[in-house]
Amino acid sequence: MNTKMKESKNLKASKSNILVGLYLDQIKHEGQINECLFGLANQAYPVDVVILDGGLSDAEVEVLMKTAQCPSIKTVKTDQDGKINEVIIKAENGIDINIIKTTKSSFSKIFNDLFNLSIENGYEAFSIAEVDDAIGSNWYKIANIYMKENEEVGFFLPMIRNFQNGSLSGLMNEACWAEGISEEAGKFDMNLLLRFNCANPLGGIYRVEHLKEYSEEKGGRFYPMKESIKISHYYEFFLRMVYNDIKMMTVPRIGYDFRINNMNEFSHSSSKIPNNITAIPIDKGGVNVQETSFWVELAKKEYFFDEDRNKVYEQQSQNS
Amino acid sequence: MPGLYVKQFKQGINRDIFKVSKKKSDKLPMVAFSASRGPENKLKTYNIIKTFYAFYPHLKWVRFQELEGMDREQFAERLSSCAFYLYTDDIAGFGTAPLEAMACGTHNVGWASFGGKEYMTKENGFWCNNGDIFQTAEILGVAIDKWLNGEMDNDEIQNEYEKTLSRYTVDGEKENIIKLLNEYKDERIKELESFKK
Numbered sequence: 001m002n003t004k005m006k007e008s009k010n011l012k013a014s015k016s017n018i019l020v021g022l023y024l025d026q027i028k029h030e031g032q033i034n035e036c037l038f039g040l041a042n043q044a045y046p047v048d049v050v051i052l053d054g055g056l057s058d059a060e061v062e063v064l065m066k067t068a069q070c071p072s073i074k075t076v077k078t079d080q081d082g083k084i085n086e087v088i089i090k091a092e093n094g095i096d097i098n099i100i101k102t103t104k105s106s107f108s109k110i111f112n113d114l115f116n117l118s119i120e121n122g123y124e125a126f127s128i129a130e131v132d133d134a135i136g137s138n139w140y141k142i143a144n145i146y147m148k149e150n151e152e153v154g155f156f157l158p159m160i161r162n163f164q165n166g167s168l169s170g171l172m173n174e175a176c177w178a179e180g181i182s183e184e185a186g187k188f189d190m191n192l193l194l195r196f197n198c199a200n201p202l203g204g205i206y207r208v209e210h211l212k213e214y215s216e217e218k219g220g221r222f223y224p225m226k227e228s229i230k231i232s233h234y235y236e237f238f239l240r241m242v243y244n245d246i247k248m249m250t251v252p253r254i255g256y257d258f259r260i261n262n263m264n265e266f267s268h269s270s271s272k273i274p275n276n277i278t279a280i281p282i283d284k285g286g287v288n289v290q291e292t293s294f295w296v297e298l299a300k301k302e303y304f305f306d307e308d309r310n311k312v313y314e315q316q317s318q319n320s
Numbered sequence: 321m322p323g324l325y326v327k328q329f330k331q332g333i334n335r336d337i338f339k340v341s342k343k344k345s346d347k348l349p350m351v352a353f354s355a356s357r358g359p360e361n362k363l364k365t366y367n368i369i370k371t372f373y374a375f376y377p378h379l380k381w382v383r384f385q386e387l388e389g390m391d392r393e394q395f396a397e398r399l400s401s402c403a404f405y406l407y408t409d410d411i412a413g414f415g416t417a418p419l420e421a422m423a424c425g426t427h428n429v430g431w432a433s434f435g436g437k438e439y440m441t442k443e444n445g446f447w448c449n450n451g452d453i454f455q456t457a458e459i460l461g462v463a464i465d466k467w468l469n470g471e472m473d474n475d476e477i478q479n480e481y482e483k484t485l486s487r488y489t490v491d492g493e494k495e496n497i498i499k500l501l502n503e504y505k506d507e508r509i510k511e512l513e514s515f516k517k
Contacts, residue, residue, distance in 0.1 A: 138470035142344075149345045159468060170378045177349055178381035185348060185383075252349040252403075254468045 011050055011098050011117060017124035018047045018140055018205060021114040022131050023105060023269050025054035027063055032132060037071035039135035041091035047127070047140050050098045052113055054105050054269065061099065069094045107271045108225035108233040111201070115215070115224050118208045125205045130270060132259050135203060139255030143205050146251045153187075154210030154246040158203045158255025164275070165261050172200045172258060173250045188248045193239050194300065199248070201234045201271060203256030214244045216307045226308040229295060231287060234271055236299035243303050331416070332493030333423045333485055337396045340425035340478065349468070351460070352402040352426065354387040354417065357409055364453060365408045371457035379464055400424035403467055406460065409433055410451045418445060419488055422481035427472065429460045439487065443480045 011019065020040060027033060040049055051064065072090040079085055102113060111128055118126040125147060129135055136158070143156050150156075160172035175198040176182045182192045188199055215224040225237045242248055262276045266285035280286025287295075291313050298311055341347060355365035369384050385402055387395055399405060405421035407430025415436035418428045428445035431452070440447050446463045448456045466472055 136470060138473065142470055142473060146345045149343045168378070171381075174381045177383070179383050181381075251345075252468065253470050253473075255470075 011048060011121040012123075014046050014048060014096075016046050016048050018045075018144065019050060019114065019118050019121065019123040019126040020047045020140075021050045021052060021110070021117070021126065021128050023052045023054055023102075023110045024056055024060075024064070024131055025104060025267075025269065027056065027060045030063060030067055031074075033064060033067050034071050035073050035134045036129065036131050037068055037095055038073050038089075038091050039137060040129075041068075041071050041093050041095040042137040043135075043140050044138050045141035045144050048098070048123075049095060050100055050114070050117060052102045052105065052110055053099050054102055064097070064099075068097050071095065104269070106227060106230075106233075106268045108227045108229065108237075110269060111225045111234075111237075112221070112223050112227065115206070115208070115211060116221055119212065119222065123208060125207050127203060127205045128201060129203055129256070130272065133202065134257040134259075136253070136255045136257075139203065139253065140205070142253050143251055143255065146249075147205060147207070150247075150249070152247055153249050154207045154241065155248040156205045157199060157201075157248065157250045159250060159253060160200055160203065160256045160258045161254055163257060163259045166259075171254070173198070176250050177252060186249050186252065188238070188242055188250075190239070190242055193235075193242055197232070197235045197296070199234075199238045200258065201237075202258060210246050211241075214241060214246065214306055223308060226302065228308050228310040228312070229298065229302070230268065230313075231273060231277075231292060232295040232299035235296065236302050239299060239303035240306070244306075331414070331488060332490035333416070333419050333488050334490055335423060335485075337392060338420045338423035339396075339400065340423075341400050344473075346401060347403050347425070348383075348401050349381075349464070350383045350385050350402040351404040351406050351429075351464075352385045352387050352399050352421075353406040353408065355408060356388065357411060361408065361410070364410075364451070365406070367453050368406065368408065368456050368460070371453060372460050375457055376461040376464075379461060382464060396420070396424065399426055402426055404429055404460070404463060406430055406456075407436075407445075408456070412436060414438070419485060422485055425478055425481070427463060427467065427477070429463050430456065439484050441484070444484045 022036065040047065056064065070090055072088050075087050075089060076084050077087045114126050114128055139158055143158065146156050157173045159174050162169050162172050175196060176188050176192060177186050182189050193199065211224045212222060215222040225233050229236055238248065260272045260274060263274050264280065264284065266274060266277055266280050268285060277287055278289050278292060294313050302309065302311065353365055355362040373380055385398060387398055390398065399421055403426065405418065405426045405428050407418050407428055409415060410431050410433050412433045413435040415433055418436060419439065421428050422444060430448065431450045432440050432447040433450050446459045448459050
């Protein structure tokens with residue numbers, strides 16, 4: 001078990017060229033992290049994992065370390081007599097995690113942190129996942145094959161199974177493969193992205209070199225995602241990258257299970273915008289209808305600019 | 321020998337034309353099909369496609385590519401770029417297309433027609449009852465889900481295809497037919513010699 005705290009150098013635990021990052025500011029229960037770590041531990045292609053600790057207590061860090069040693073999942077199996085039994089499946093390997101302290105974060109800041117960690121540690125690509133989700137055990141293997149075979153492509157997104165309140169509601173990132181939707185099958189383009197906000201950043205792998213060119217640099221730190229934009233941060237990011245001719249494709253393999261529930265509170269450290277976000281009180285992370293449309297519309301205007309122009313909702317509404 | 325013309329049979333699969341694409345990423349999430357047995361066959365095939373979309377709304381983005389009006393090279397190229405081949409020939413005397421698909425690393429889903437039973441096994445394709453539209457649509461969805469989940473990315477499946485294909489090589493076909501004709505020739509010579517006596 002390899003756990004490093006409060007340092008960002010020497011993250012490389014293996015010869016892997018991919019760094020996978022997760023943000024955690026609380027552990028609600030052990031099961032919450034078990035499935036995600038199980039997926040990472042069982043990867044057919046080894047990846048290095050970093051946890052961005054946004055305020056875990058010592059007890060929570062202990063739970064995290066214990067779980068990482070032997071992640072497991074629970075499932076049910078029917079025996080010969082038709083009796084349903086609960087079965088625990090343990091991961092074949094433990095997982096080496098690095099823990100890096102960070103401040104309470106927004107999704108765009110987490111993304112930028114990971115990008116900078118990848119540069120500092122010489123990774124070819126990085127990926128971001130969320131802790132409530134599950135990652136397919138073959139995903140990084142096939143994504144890495146696609147990355148090697150397609151030098152000109154910068155981002156490789158998985159097909160994502162979208163579970164809303166526990167039931168499968170469809171796939172995500174698949175639109176670019178549909179007939180007549182994008183100019184080149186499997187690749188996102190401006191027309192498609194401007195018509196639909198249909199790309200999800202989770203589980204995708206991002207080539208560091210491709211991103212660096214179009215990231216704003218301030219004081220030695222890169223900002224590929226604009227931190228001032230709320231809710232539509234990744235939409236603006238994808239628009240800007242595709243506008244700058246970075247190729248982005250969906251690998252036709254399901255690599256990620258996205259789970260979202262209606263909730264009473266929303267943390268902006270997550271990229272998952274709940275359906276009921278406008279019903280959540282503003283002090284609990286909710287965003288009203290006007291503000292939601294403001295951020296989405298802003299994304300469609302701001303992608304022309306590489307630098308973050310720090311637009312603020314209140315100021316805009318006063319001006320308009 | 322006068323009157324004996326050895327024809328090179330096309331039963332063997334030409335691996336110079338039908339070959340697995342070098343890059344994994346060249347395989348697109350598409351289903352190739354060729355409904356070339358007349359309007360009735362076309363109707364049945366389109367019904368499979370319609371039923372498939374009705375059964376699996378989450379796979380509405382999966383495309384179908386009709387392989388029609390192409391020369392052999394184009395046919396092979398398109399077939400090789402598709403992840404699946406939907407085989408809907410219910411009256412085939414043999415069925416070369418599924419073998420060509422296997423040679424291209426394209427997975428077969430379709431009808432186990434009478435002639436194809438010579439080589440169709442549960443290891444080398446998703447074979448359904450001949451003419452069963454609903455079963456084929458359902459199995460096609462199952463197969464695509466398996467492929468999307470990465471369960472068909474291993475080499476074992478291609479090895480199984482190669483095992484099947486090893487019985488249908490161009491050289492093998494040539495040898496077989498020459499052997500067959502030689503046997504026929506020897507029998508005739510024997511027969512003629514017996515007349516002399």
